[in-house]
Amino acid sequence: MTVDFSKEVDYVANLARLSLKPAEKERMAGQLSDILQTARRIQELDTTGVEPTSHVLDLPAVLRDDVNRPSLPLNRVLQNTPRPEKGFFRVPGVKDLAHSEE
Amino acid sequence: MKLYEHTAAELSRLLQAKEVSSVDVVHSFLERIGLFDPHLKAFITPTPLMALDTAAEVDNRRMRKEKMHPLAGVPVAVKDNISTRDLRTTCASRVLENYVPPYDATVIGNLRNAGMPLLGKTNMDEFAMGSSTENSAFFPTRNPWDLSRVPGGSSGGSAVAVSTAMAPLALGSDTGGSIRQPASFCGVTGLRPTYGRVSRYGLIAFASSLDQIGTLTLTALDCAFLMNLIAGYDPLDSTSLPQDEPDYTDCTDPEVKGLRVGVIKQNVSAGFDREVTDAVLKAASLLEKNRAEVTEVSLPLTDYGLGAYYLIAPSEASSNLGRYDGVRYGYSAEGSSVEAMFSRTRGEGFGSEVKRRIMIGTYALSAGYYDAYYLQAMKVRTLIRHDYEAVFKNFDLLIGASSPTPAFKIGEKTADPLQMYLSDVCNITDSLAGVPSLSVPAGIHSSGLPMGMQLTASPLREKLLLKVASFFEQERDPLSLRPQLELSEGGSP
Numbered sequence: 001m002t003v004d005f006s007k008e009v010d011y012v013a014n015l016a017r018l019s020l021k022p023a024e025k026e027r028m029a030g031q032l033s034d035i036l037q038t039a040r041r042i043q044e045l046d047t048t049g050v051e052p053t054s055h056v057l058d059l060p061a062v063l064r065d066d067v068n069r070p071s072l073p074l075n076r077v078l079q080n081t082p083r084p085e086k087g088f089f090r091v092p093g094v095k096d097l098a099h100s101e102e
Numbered sequence: 103m104k105l106y107e108h109t110a111a112e113l114s115r116l117l118q119a120k121e122v123s124s125v126d127v128v129h130s131f132l133e134r135i136g137l138f139d140p141h142l143k144a145f146i147t148p149t150p151l152m153a154l155d156t157a158a159e160v161d162n163r164r165m166r167k168e169k170m171h172p173l174a175g176v177p178v179a180v181k182d183n184i185s186t187r188d189l190r191t192t193c194a195s196r197v198l199e200n201y202v203p204p205y206d207a208t209v210i211g212n213l214r215n216a217g218m219p220l221l222g223k224t225n226m227d228e229f230a231m232g233s234s235t236e237n238s239a240f241f242p243t244r245n246p247w248d249l250s251r252v253p254g255g256s257s258g259g260s261a262v263a264v265s266t267a268m269a270p271l272a273l274g275s276d277t278g279g280s281i282r283q284p285a286s287f288c289g290v291t292g293l294r295p296t297y298g299r300v301s302r303y304g305l306i307a308f309a310s311s312l313d314q315i316g317t318l319t320l321t322a323l324d325c326a327f328l329m330n331l332i333a334g335y336d337p338l339d340s341t342s343l344p345q346d347e348p349d350y351t352d353c354t355d356p357e358v359k360g361l362r363v364g365v366i367k368q369n370v371s372a373g374f375d376r377e378v379t380d381a382v383l384k385a386a387s388l389l390e391k392n393r394a395e396v397t398e399v400s401l402p403l404t405d406y407g408l409g410a411y412y413l414i415a416p417s418e419a420s421s422n423l424g425r426y427d428g429v430r431y432g433y434s435a436e437g438s439s440v441e442a443m444f445s446r447t448r449g450e451g452f453g454s455e456v457k458r459r460i461m462i463g464t465y466a467l468s469a470g471y472y473d474a475y476y477l478q479a480m481k482v483r484t485l486i487r488h489d490y491e492a493v494f495k496n497f498d499l500l501i502g503a504s505s506p507t508p509a510f511k512i513g514e515k516t517a518d519p520l521q522m523y524l525s526d527v528c529n530i531t532d533s534l535a536g537v538p539s540l541s542v543p544a545g546i547h548s549s550g551l552p553m554g555m556q557l558t559a560s561p562l563r564e565k566l567l568l569k570v571a572s573f574f575e576q577e578r579d580p581l582s583l584r585p586q587l588e589l590s591e592g593g594s595p
Contacts, residue, residue, distance in 0.1 A: 008465060016420060016464040017427070017441065018457060019449030027454075032461060034520050036475075039409040039462075042482045043474060052480030053487060055311050055341070056297050056536030062340040076204040080431035089429050092440050 005032040105130035109581070110176050110270040110324040117175045120164065124157035124175030128219050131177050134268045135221065138587060143243045144253075144262040146182045146192055148222035153177055156219040163217070173327055174217035179269035181260050182223035183230055184315065185304035186210050189220075193306050194238035195228045197432045197451035207304020208339065209273060209315055209332045216331055221269050224259030228453045229423065230280055230308045232256050233525045236516055237455045244512070245287060246585040247551050251509040254284030254525075260318045261288040265585060271328055272318040277309050278411050279505075279529025281316045282541035286504035286554020289543050289583045291571060293317045293325050294529075296561045297536035298343035300329075301336035309418035310341075312411075312533050321580050322542075322571035326350035329564065345562060353565055356573030358392050362497045364399030369502020369528045369556065378503045381544040381553050385574065386501060392573070399493055399500065403486045407531035410486070412523060413466045413479035414534070419456075420463030426451065458519060483534050490535040494560040499570060503528050504541040504554030532558050540567040542574055543583050552583065 006029040013020050020028065074087055083090040105127050108116070116122045132150050139145055160175040180186070183193045185203035187210070192198045206214070213220065227237035235243040235258030243258045245251040246266045253262045257274030261284035264272050274281040276294035285292025293316045300315045307313060315332065319325040329350040336342045365386050370379040390396040428434030428447035435450050437443025452460070466475035493500065505525055515522040532539035537558055544555035555574075559566045 009461070012461055012465045012468065014445075015468060016460050017424075017444040017448055018452075018460060019445040020457070021449075024454070024457070028458060028461060031458060031519055032465070035412060035458075035462060035523075036465070038520060039413050039466075039475065039479075042406050042409040042413070042478055045403075045406060045478075045482055045485065047478060047481035047485065050481040050484050052477055053483040054480055056487065057341055057343070059298075059341065059343075064337065072204055079204055080201055082428065082434040091429055092437055092443050094440050 005029045005036065106134050106267040107581070108270070109320050110173065110327055111321065113176045113270055114172045114327065117164070118170070118172065124160045124219065125154060127175060128153045128157040128177050128221070131221055131267070131269060134266065138246075138266055138268060141244065141249065142246055142262050142266065143241050144224055144259040144266075144268060145179070145222040146194060146225050146240060146259070147190060149189065149220050152189070153219035153221050156217060160217040160219070171216035171331070173331060175219070176270060177219040177221045178213055179221045179224050179260055179263040179272040180210070180213075181226055181257050181272070181274045183226060183275055183306045184210060184273060185306065186220070186223065189223070191223065191306070193229050194226045194240060195451070195453070195456070196239045197426050199239070199433065201431050203304070205304065208301035208336045210304065212331050221263075224257070224263055224272065226259055227256035228456050229306070229419070230256040230275055230277055231419070231455050231459055233279065233283055233522050234510070234515065235259065235284070236512065237453055239453050242512060245509045246587060247289065248509065250511055251551070252287065252512050254287030254505070254509060256280040256284075257318065258284045261285055261290055261292065264288070264290045264318045264320060266587065267584070270320070271324055273315060273332075274318050275305055275313060275315050276533065277312045277314070278415060278533045279526035281318060282529050282539060282554070282556055283505050283526055285318055285541040286552070287509040289552030289585070291319050291322060291325055291543070291580070292541045293329070293564065293567070294532070294539045295329065295333065295564055296343070296538045298341050299347070299538070299562065299564070300332050301339040301342050303336055303338040307422040309415040310422060311418060312415055321575060322353055322568040323351060326353050326568050343562070348565055350565055350568060353568035354572050356569050356576060358389050358394045358570060358573050361389070361394040361499060361570070363389050363394050363396045363499045363501060364493060364497040365396065366404070366500050366502035367398050367400045368404035371506070374503055374506040375508065375547070377547050378505075378507060378553050382501060382503050382555050385544055385555055388577065399497060401489050401493065401531065403482070403489050404531050406482055407486060407534060408523060408527055410479040410482040411530040411534060412462065413475050414483065416459040416463035417466045417476050418463070420460045420467065423456070423460055455519070486531055486534050490537060498559065498566060500558040502556055504556040508547045508549060508551035508553055528556055532556070537561055538564045538567055540571060542571045543578065543580065545578070
C-alpha cells in the first residue's frame, strides 16, 4: 500500500508553522511518501504488551536543590533577538487590534 | 617530522617535556588550515587569533611551572553545533548564521579549563541532519582522499580536519551515525560514547534521546585523552550518567584473547560493497588468530532500525526545532501576524532536509497517526534494546561495517533522501540502543578510499572498544593512513 502524502502536505506544514513554496510541496509529497513507506515497515512487528522507550537511561527524574542561582543578565539574554524592546522580545500583535477596537 | 604530523598524545608529551611550545604547535596547524582549507572547506569559522591567545597563555603558565592538564596547549577543532560563548555557533544553518551563544557548552568549558586552543568551528549538515555535509547552508566539505567525494556527515568538517592534520583532535556529535560514518569515509577513529556519558549541555538539540557528543581522532589513545577530559557527570544535563569515569588512557594493552566477538550478520550484508565486508571479515579472523572467540551473530531487528529511527529522530526534531520562530534568536522574517511571521521565518530559514524532517516528525506526532508511527517506533526501540541486552549476555564485542560503501560522490544521493539515509544503516541501531560505538579504519579500498569498521560494546564499556582499536593499530599504523593530498605545500592543487 502506498502512502499518498500530497493531501497531507498543507495540513502538516500548517501544524509545523512552515511556509512552503508550491514546488517544495510537490517535491516533498513524493519524498515523504517514499520515506514513510519504508518507515511503515515497523508496523509488521507485533508490539503487543511492549512498553515504549522514550529514553534509554534508567535514571530517576533529576531534581536540584530549590535554591536561587544567578542566571544570565538581561542584556545577554536579549543579545540575539532581532527586535529587542525595552528589555522585552517584540513580536507582531497576537490580537487583531483593529477588530477588537470595534 | 613536522609538528602537525604528530598524534595528540605525542604533542602532549613534547609540550610537557618543553621540547616545543604551544604557540609553535598552533602555528603548525594554522599553516595546514591556510594551505588546505580553501580547497576542503572543513571550517565554517576558523579562530586563529583565539587559538594563538590560548597557546601563549598556556606557554606562559608552563614557564611558571604551573600544574597543567596533559592536553594543555594541544589544539582542537569543534563541530559548529556545540555552543561557544561569544563565538558564533551556526549549526550550518541560515537560521543561526549570526547566532552568538551567551554561554559555553559543558564540553567547551572542559576544553578551556584544560587550556586547549580552539582552532575553529567545523562544517556539518544543517542541524546535524544528513550523511554527507552537503546539507550545510554555507558550502559542502570535500573528502581529502578524493575531492569529488563527500566526507560523510554530519560531522564531516571535524573528520576532514583530523584526517588532513588541520587539527590533531576534534569534537563531533552523533545522533544516528554522524561521527562514525564520516570517520569511516575519512579514515579516522570516531567514538560515539554511551548515551549520557558526555554532557549534552550546550549541544544544540536535534533529537534529544539520541544526540551524543563524541570524538574524532587519529588513534585510540588520542580518543582516550579527549574522553578523560569530556566524560563524566554534569549536573546541567539531566540525562547525564552519575557513574564515575575510568582512566580511558589505560587502553594500550591490547589483549584480545578470550574476548567473545560477534560479527553482526546484518552489518556484513551481501548487499554491501564486497571489499568493505571482506575488510571486516579479515579483521574478525585477525581477532580469532589472536585467540578471541569469534562467531556470527544476528540482530534481526536491524532491518527495522532505519524505520524506527526515521520516525523517532524527526519527531524529536520537529519538537526541538519549534524554538526557531524568529523571536528570541536566529533568522527572522517580517509578518503581520505572529503565525505569518513564524511560518515565513521557518520556511525561509531552514534548508530542505531540515524541512523534510520537521514534516515527517510533525506528521508522525499528529492526531490519528501518533499510535501507528511514533508510538510504534518507540516500542520497536524497546525490542531493539532487548535484542542488544540478549546479545551482550553472550558477547563482549560486536563488529561490522561502519557504512555499506566507501565515500560516495558529491551530488550522488542529494535527490534521493532515502538512499542518503541508507548510508547510516549500520550505525542507527547502536544509537537507538544507547550503547557505545566506535568506527576504526579497516583498510583501503581498491578505489583508494578508506573503509571503516564499527565496534560496539555494552553501555559504559568504551575502554574495551579503545583496547580493541589499539589492537588493530598494532597491525596498521594510523599515521600511515593519511590522504596523500595532491596540493603540494606552498603550491596550488
